[in-house]
Amino acid sequence: MLEITDLKVQAAGNEILHGLNLSVKAGEVHAIMGPNGSGKSTLARALSGHPEYQVTAGAVRYLGEDLLAMAPEDRARAGVFMAFQYPVEIAGVNNSYFLKAALNALRKHRGEPELDAMEFMTLVREKAKLLELDASMLNRPVNEGFSGGEKKRNEIFHMAVLEPKLAILDETDSGLDIDALKIVAHGVNALRSPDRAIIVVTHYQRLLNYIVPDFVHVLSDGRIVKSGGKELALELEDKGYGWLEGEPTGAKA
Amino acid sequence: MTTAQKTIEDLANREYKYGFFTDVEADTVAPGLDEDVIRLISAKKEEPEWLLEWRLKAYRAWLGMTEPTWHNVHYPPIDYQAISYYSAPKKKPVLNSLDEVDPEVRSTFAKLGIPLEEQKLLAGVAVDAVFDSVSVATTFRVKLASLGIIFCSFSEAVREHPDLVREYLGSVVPYSDNFFAALNAAVFSDGSFAYIPKGVRCPMELSTYFRINAMNTGQFERTLIVAAEGASVSYLEGCTAPMRDENQLHAAVVELVAMDDATIKYSTIQNWYPGDKDGKGGIYNFVTKRGKCQGRNSKITWTQVETGSAITWKYPSCLLIGDNSVGEFYSVATTNGRQQADTGTKMIHIGRNTKSTIVSKGISAGHGQNTYRGLVRVGKKAQGARNYSQCDSLLIGDKCGAHTFPYLDIKNTSAKVEHEASTSKIGEDQIFYCRQRGLSTEDAVNLIVSGFCKEVFRELPMEFAVEAQKLLSVSLEGSVG
Ligand SMILES: Nc1ncnc2c1ncn2[C@@H]1O[C@H](COP(=O)(O)OP(=O)(O)OP(=O)(O)O)[C@@H](O)[C@H]1O
Ligand SMILES: [Mg+2]
Numbered sequence: 226m227l228e229i230t231d232l233k234v235q236a237a238g239n240e241i242l243h244g245l246n247l248s249v250k251a252g253e254v255h256a257i258m259g260p261n262g263s264g265k266s267t268l269a270r271a272l273s274g275h276p277e278y279q280v281t282a283g284a285v286r287y288l289g290e291d292l293l294a295m296a297p298e299d300r301a302r303a304g305v306f307m308a309f310q311y312p313v314e315i316a317g318v319n320n321s322y323f324l325k326a327a328l329n330a331l332r333k334h335r336g337e338p339e340l341d342a343m344e345f346m347t348l349v350r351e352k353a354k355l356l357e358l359d360a361s362m363l364n365r366p367v368n369e370g371f372s373g374g375e376k377k378r379n380e381i382f383h384m385a386v387l388e389p390k391l392a393i394l395d396e397t398d399s400g401l402d403i404d405a406l407k408i409v410a411h412g413v414n415a416l417r418s419p420d421r422a423i424i425v426v427t428h429y430q431r432l433l434n435y436i437v438p439d440f441v442h443v444l445s446d447g448r449i450v451k452s453g454g455k456e457l458a459l460e461l462e463d464k465g466y467g468w469l470e471g472e473p474t475g476a477k478a
Numbered sequence: 479m480t481t482a483q484k485t486i487e488d489l490a491n492r493e494y495k496y497g498f499f500t501d502v503e504a505d506t507v508a509p510g511l512d513e514d515v516i517r518l519i520s521a522k523k524e525e526p527e528w529l530l531e532w533r534l535k536a537y538r539a540w541l542g543m544t545e546p547t548w549h550n551v552h553y554p555p556i557d558y559q560a561i562s563y564y565s566a567p568k569k570k571p572v573l574n575s576l577d578e579v580d581p582e583v584r585s586t587f588a589k590l591g592i593p594l595e596e597q598k599l600l601a602g603v604a605v606d607a608v609f610d611s612v613s614v615a616t617t618f619r620v621k622l623a624s625l626g627i628i629f630c631s632f633s634e635a636v637r638e639h640p641d642l643v644r645e646y647l648g649s650v651v652p653y654s655d656n657f658f659a660a661l662n663a664a665v666f667s668d669g670s671f672a673y674i675p676k677g678v679r680c681p682m683e684l685s686t687y688f689r690i691n692a693m694n695t696g697q698f699e700r701t702l703i704v705a706a707e708g709a710s711v712s713y714l715e716g717c718t719a720p721m722r723d724e725n726q727l728h729a730a731v732v733e734l735v736a737m738d739d740a741t742i743k744y745s746t747i748q749n750w751y752p753g754d755k756d757g758k759g760g761i762y763n764f765v766t767k768r769g770k771c772q773g774r775n776s777k778i779t780w781t782q783v784e785t786g787s788a789i790t791w792k793y794p795s796c797l798l799i800g801d802n803s804v805g806e807f808y809s810v811a812t813t814n815g816r817q818q819a820d821t822g823t824k825m826i827h828i829g830r831n832t833k834s835t836i837v838s839k840g841i842s843a844g845h846g847q848n849t850y851r852g853l854v855r856v857g858k859k860a861q862g863a864r865n866y867s868q869c870d871s872l873l874i875g876d877k878c879g880a881h882t883f884p885y886l887d888i889k890n891t892s893a894k895v896e897h898e899a900s901t902s903k904i905g906e907d908q909i910f911y912c913r914q915r916g917l918s919t920e921d922a923v924n925l926i927v928s929g930f931c932k933e934v935f936r937e938l939p940m941e942f943a944v945e946a947q948k949l950l951s952v953s954l955e956g957s958v959g
Contacts, residue, residue: 273914276906301916313911317929326925327915334916366929383915 226251226422227272227292227391232283234264234271241267243447244283249391252419256433256458257426259444260466265426266310268444269395273307274300287391301327302334304390308380308397310426315367320379321349323367324386331387352385356412373400381412388416393424398432410435430462443469507564513537516664519564523633523667526640529647536653536663543657549820550849550881551789553762561727563665563698622680628673629684632700635671642673646704650733650770650797658729658791659766662698666731669699674709674740683939685714701732705740707773712743714942728787730765738773738800743781745938746794747946750786755815755844760788767794771803771832779806780823781937783946788817793851795824798832798860805834808934810946813846813878814954822852822883827863827893836867839931842878843954849881856893863893871901872930874923874954924951 227249234242241264249255257265271278272285274297285292292300315323328348329339340348353363356378368376377397384392394413398406413423413436425436433441433455441457442449443466450469451457507518516537520530545556622629628639635643653663670686686701705711728750734742744767753760763786769778780794796805807823825834840848848871856863871880882899904926912922928935928947935943 275910297910297913298916298918301914307914309911309914313905313907315908315911315926315929317932318925323912323915323925326921327912327917330916330918330921387915 228286256438306389308394310395312376321363540660551818626675632669676706680711710741732767734769736776745781753788763787765792774800777804784811790819801829812841814843820849824853827856827860831862843874855887
């Protein structure tokens with residue numbers, strides 16, 4: 226589904242990813258871990274097309290297409306979703322109104338009819354229930370005044386409504402309390418399916434108890450320095466990242 | 479009334495879509511201004527002597543005045559002798575029957591989407607349409623008349639209700655008020671008049687559409703609305719003009735009077751031609767609007783969405799004379815391309831426990847310059863006066879500007895005045911967030927802008943809120959690249 230080869234990315238003139246390789250197949254869940262500043266969010270942003278991040282070398286194929294040639298909205302319409310590490314506030318724009326516009330943009334792209342207000346509300350209520358989202362958050366402005374944890378939960382709520390094919394969750398667990406973590410993990414698991422792939426960026430093994438990954442990768446200084454199964458996360462929890470420095474690069478899943 | 483598809487169609491239409499010109503035979507007075515021209519205008523309109531006298535007094539006052547320069551807008555000097563002060567479609571409009579309106583004029587209004595023909599009217603909107611200088615049709619008159627409501631062109635009001643006009647004309651904006659108001663008083667050619675009698679709630683929106691069509695003409699209309707004790711009315715004006723390379727002057731005056739317990743809601747959607755992207759052509763919109771809350775518990779609300787004009791200079795204001803009276807000002811002003819706007823309000827607290835609210839949203843894009851200028855004055859006797867002001871500016875791009883000049887003049891220590899201001903830029907991050915969810919950049923900007931303007935849009939009557947939102951998206955097209 227996703228094939229990243231030798232990806233180099235820079236921002237503000239500095240190279241952050243120095244040749245990254247990763248292969249993700251439909252149905253898989255990959256966890257990416259790694260120290261602060263190693264480039265995890267940069268990878269997520271580059272995959273979703275953030276204009277501040279320039280790809281200087283390498284290729285990314287998504288469902289057989291050149292992902293890097295697509296505008297951010299076209300990537301989204303083709304099924305790529307990123308849950309932001311820092312979700313953005315949009316004053317005055319009702320959360321469910323925003324989601325309806327987004328969902329209808331995706332549906333239009335797929336040649337499906339737009340949902341009317343009734344159909345949309347039915348869908349939204351169902352998904353809000355899945356994430357135990359307070360009804361008031363549907364009618365408040367997008368992320369405005371949401372607590373840190375509410376913002377993260379709202380991102381997964383967006384994901385549940387938009388039903389992407391490839392979801393990249395950037396530290397969705399940071400800021401969630403224990404109960405919220407379980408609810409969000411439940412929401413993510415509900416979306417697991419043979420034709421979907423999920424990449425979770427996290428610092429904590431705890432999340433991976435609930436969203437059990439097929440593969441775990443360690444990103445350090447702009448490269449994947451180690452890959453393994455879910456037990457790698459436990460090992461990292463135990464030993465930290467120090468022992469990995471100087472590991473060979475280019476690990477393949 | 480409007481479908482999503484229509485919006486997209488409008489979005490795709492990058493030109494000023496009201497820029498057509500209608501070819502009707504017009505009766506136009508040669509350019510230039512002196513007492514004879516004023517006598518001519520007055521004679522053409524078969525006006526009573528007192529009105530001619532009033533015009534001449536205004537003209538003489540105007541001669542002694544100088545054009546204001548304190549505002550934050552820039553334009554080459556206007557040659558007042560090069561403007562024609564009267565232009566009317568030649569076939570004399572017959573007001574009793576819509577069918578007799580010149581078909582060309584009617585098709586113009588049809589293009590503008592104005593429901594002139596009663597059978598096609600949106601439920602509950604009565605329209606007075608002003609084409610160049612003359613009011614061509616007023617719909618729904620019979621129904622309104624049965625309630626004692628007078629809604630007609632200004633000229634007609636002068637003929638049919640001279641006592642009312644004489645009583646209130648200039649009672650809120652005297653002819654000597656300012657340079658442009660004096661000019662208007664001297665040469666105004668038509669406009670709208672509404673009188674809502676005691677205790678009557680006007681059951682429909684009253685609406686005027688202004689259209690400048692002829693070349694080298696100025697449009698100087700006057701609107702006068704009086705709500706008697708306990709009456710209420712909601713009034714909407716809209717405006718468009720053809721695309722021309724020359725600048726055209728629009729200097730209107732609006733006067734509102736609200737008696738005890740009366741309410742007037744005045745909403746404007748201003749979409750005069752803004753000029754091309756290099757700043758060539760466009761309307762100079764120099765307008766004086768003022769409402770007088772004369773009675774106790776009266777209330778006047780100004781809501782404006784200003785997307786057009788090369789230059790906008792207007793400060794819809796409230797004189798809060800009656801005890802407990804309320805003045806409100808909700809404004810969205812956008813400047814894109816080379817547009818300039820210097821707009822705001824004056825809230826003059828005179829009576830006790832008077833309240834005012836100011837919500838101003840300025841949006842600047844391209845090379846647009848947007849200035850908010852507002853005055854809150856609390857007089858000595860205005861015990862318990864309250865004001866809340868909020869001025870927010872939104873910048874799109876880095877070549878535009880936003881400026882805020884709030885003036886306070888507080889003479890009563892019991893007054894409570896609050897002011898909040900903010901300036902924000904549409905962030906790359908906000909746009910990216912929307913795009914990541916599948917929205918185009920253009921839709922993202924529209925969404926963010928409409929969120930920014932929400933507090934103002936919700937003050938507009940429903941259909942017009944939709945219209946305003948569409949206009950805004952058209953006027954900001956291409957502002958983020
Ligand atoms: N837009 C940018 N401009 C300049 N430098 C950037 C930009 N984005 C990221 N960087 C730098 O690139 C490096 C990697 O940042 P990134 O946000 O990808 O790290 P991360 O692995 O997600 O870290 P964390 O675990 O703290 O979230 C950091 O040194 C950061 O300062
Ligand atoms: Mg990060």
